[in-house]
Every structure is written in structure tokens, then in C-alpha cells.
Amino acid sequence: MGAATVWALPARWYSDPEIYQAERRHIFSRQWLWIGREAELAEPGQYITAAPAGFPLFVRRGEDGALHGFHNVCRHRASKLLTESSGRCDTIECPYHGWRYRSDGALDHVPLFGEAPDFPKDELSLFSISVDVWRGLLFVCLDPDAPPLIEWLGPIEDIVERTAPAQASFGRELVFVADCNWKTYVDNYQEGYHIPPLHPGLNRDLDWKRYRVINFDGGSLHDGPPKDRSTHPGAFGWRFPNFAFNSYPDGLSFMRMEPVGPRQTRLVYDYWRPDSVSQEDFEATIAYGVQVSEEDQWITPIIQENLEAGVYDQGPLSPRHENGVHYFHEMVRQAMGSAA
Helix, strand or coil: CCCCCEECCCHHHHCCHHHHHHHHHHHHCCCCEEEEEHHHHCCCCEEEEECHHHCCEEEEECCCCCEEEEECCCCCCCCCCCCCCEEECCCEECCCCCCEECCCCCEEECCCCCCCCCCCHHHCCCCEEEEEEECCEEEEECCCCCCCHHHHHCHHHHHHHHHCCCCEEEEEEEEEEECCCHHHHHHHHCCCCCHHHHCHHHHHHECHHHCEEEEECCEEEEECCECCCCCCCCEEEEECCCEEEEEECCEEEEEEEEECCCCCEEEEEEEEEECCCCHHHHHHHHHHHHHHHHHHHHHHHHHHHHHCCCCCCCCEECCCCCHHHHHHHHHHHHHHHHHC
């Protein structure tokens, strides 16, 4: 961070609707986003829908066995094509006027449209998105020029491979909604400075004074050395903009901090149980994680209220404890450019 004092993002960046719309265009439309699990699309015709940062999307297993992703927007009058969160469909047909599309997104059938000699059918395919899978997680990217998912993950791939249980199966998904901007929650994730006063359990298990955040190109790895006899701390980290992982001896979890407008964030946790861990111990691991999350969910709306109160603008960031926050803020500033 250097010798000079560095400052947090301006308070208005955490609530301004125009800033949020710029973030949708300049951040979330250009990064890989985790939206679900590949197991939800086991059979041809199965699909899931999602709306990360307000972009309506769906991914469907085609009859060819491949995964196909599209914006969930009919090219006729913008209706959603698939209106359930998940399901199975033999055809992709708009519920509004019956326009039908093939598995590859090409427009297939336009009922009773009338005479239109220059109708550009070949130009009205669905807007496609990239789809990829990592460790059973389904990722999408709206930017055709983005790097491959495995490259985007960077060192996360290696550290999860080294620290995660060799055999683990999906156990449970938990969803919470926090009344705060998505950046408020990422700020909180990106530092251990708040652990002693806010997280008594983590403070008991972590050697907080040796806690470090190691930034890499596009994200951060957190090094929280465990205290003697602790079984909870492990490897954990974050990838810009909103993906995180925790790899513990007794389990593996993934998290996303999904914006729902400028003042609300949807938190999704997927917990995976190692084959060697009993259900009882797995439940204890989930309870531990939920306790930490609930503590964060308590403080972040309080911070959000004060960010909008009109008194605070920017605060100084600790060079010892908040280098991860500073790195996140620099990534946001760089992505936004003149749009902010």
C-alpha cells in the first residue's frame, strides 16, 4: 500500500443507483459469475435460471449433452423465456407470443407473424453467454473476450486442490439477504481486522496477530494460522468481484455475494461434505460457518446505514490489516474508470 495513507471508496459509491448501474456494465458483465451446480443439469432439457446483478440468464443441458447459456430474453418483445428457477423443457418457447428457439439459441419458429419478406430470422438468435464448470460449480460469463474460467481462477485452483478433501459431495445450500451494498460485504470479507471484536469463535481459533491477506492478480488469499488444537481455520480466499471459498479440514464451502440492487446483497453458501466426515461433524461445521456469517450480517447493515447518513465520506485504511480492502477498492476503481 506504500507509505502514504490510502482512503476507502467514497460513501456514495455504496448506494448511488447510477454507480450500481455502472458496476453492472463494467464489472459484473465482464467477470465469471458462479450461479449454480452442474448436478442441477444432469439430464437433457434440464435448466436453471439466474439473475446475477440483474442480468436474467439461463443455462440448459442440450440434447447434444452440452451446456448452453443465454440471456433469458426473447428477441421479440423481451419476455423471459423460462420463468421458473429450475425445471425441464423439451423446447425453448416464449410464454408471451410463442416464439420458439433451438438448443443452440437459433430462432426456430415464429407463429402467425404475417407477411414480412425481409424478416431477419437468422439475426434473431438468443444472446449467448459463456458457460463452464469447476469442481461441480456452474459459472457463466457475459463477456466473450474474458479469459477461460481456469485462468480466471488463478491460484485458487491450486490451493483448493491442495487443501480440499479428496472426496466430497454437495451437502446443503443456504441463502441469506443482507441489507447492504455488495461492496460493504466484500469489504468485510477482505480483512481480519474486525475478528477480535466481532467474531469470538474465529478469534478463539485463529492466531489473529499473524492473519495476512495475500493479493494476487484478480483476488486475494487469506492466511489465518490456526491456534493449537483448532480444527476450523483452513484455506480461504476471494476472487473479484464476488466469489469466495473456505476449505476446512472438516468441509469445503463456496460463497457468492450477489447484488440485488444498490442496497441489498444475496449471500449464497454451498457446503460440501467430505466422505470421511460424519453428518454430525458436518452439521457442526455448517453451524460454525453460519455463526460467523450471522455476525457479519449483523454489522454490515449498520455500516450501510451510516454510509448513507451523509456524515461519513471516506476513511483511512490500515496498511497492516486492510491491504485486501484497498486492493478490492483499486480493482473497482480501475474497472469503473470514468463511468463513476
